[in-house]
Amino acid sequence: MPTIRRRLTVWYTVALGITVLTFGSALYVERRQSSIRELDERLALEADLARRWLSESYTVLGRIVTTDGTRPALDPGISAYLEAVRDYVIVADSGGTLLALSEAARALSAADLQRLSAPLTRPEGARASGTITFGLPRGPLRYLALRVGNAGPEVGSILLATSVNDVAFGPRALLRSMLLIAPIVLASAALVGYWLAGTSLRPVQGIIEEAEAxxxxxxxxxxxxxxxxxxxxxxxxxxxxxxxxxxxxxxxxxxxxxxxxxxxxxxxxxxxxxxxx
Missing domain, CATH: 1.20.58 (Methane Monooxygenase Hydroxylase; Chain G, domain 1)
Structure with a gap:
């Protein structure tokens, strides 16, 4: 026989679950947007440093692209700085030919590297940013591509990318934490709600017993x-x-x-x- 105490406990738990779900969803969306803003600021800072490095190198050396091999490439002394960057760095000329890659970019497959370098083929003066999703273990990458106008005619653009999962306590970590904590919170709330309902309805039981007498x-x-x-x-x-x-x-x-x-x-x-x- 369903009792008021049980019904109150069930509805209390359902209402709390909806509240937790709504709050968690809003928190997840806000954290995801904050993570993207943090990554964009980080990529913009790294891109500005890379552009300054290329510009200053061109000012000092006069030419920073070599054609000794079968295809043009950045001078080894200049590209060594970019290769040491932990994130994905790609430098291309005005025609879209790749001039330099960081170690992370070199680890990509040919198909993934082509997908990641696709924003570099945008028209002159374009600035592009977005997210490209790859398979495991890389996952989604946030990228920033922009033109380099003062590093010589051979250097056309640069792209920097980083994993969305690199953010400290990012959306995925937040989602895992919520999935672990939410059942415990709901179970504890159900027990507390059941006890509170019983305490509140205890006088009713006394009234029932007295009326039956x-x-x-x-x-x-x-x-x-x-x-x-x-x-x-x-x-x-x-x-x-x-x-x-x-x-x-x-x-x-x-x-x-x-x-x-x-x-x-x-x-x-x-x-x-x-x-x-």
Missing amino acids: ITDGRSLHRRLAVPRSGDEIARLALTLNGMLARLEQSFASLHRFTADASHELKTPLMVLRAGVE
């Missing part, structure tokens, strides 16, 4: 205990006590009427009996 007209003098809380349960007890008082008064009036009618009928019946005898 009133079995006939001779026990109408009994009254229900009124809680001191002054809430709806106290009002219910007062209302039932008023009803019992009216019932007691009605039963008392009926008893008096019965006694009076019996007394009035007693004398004529005795006269009739004497006449018959």
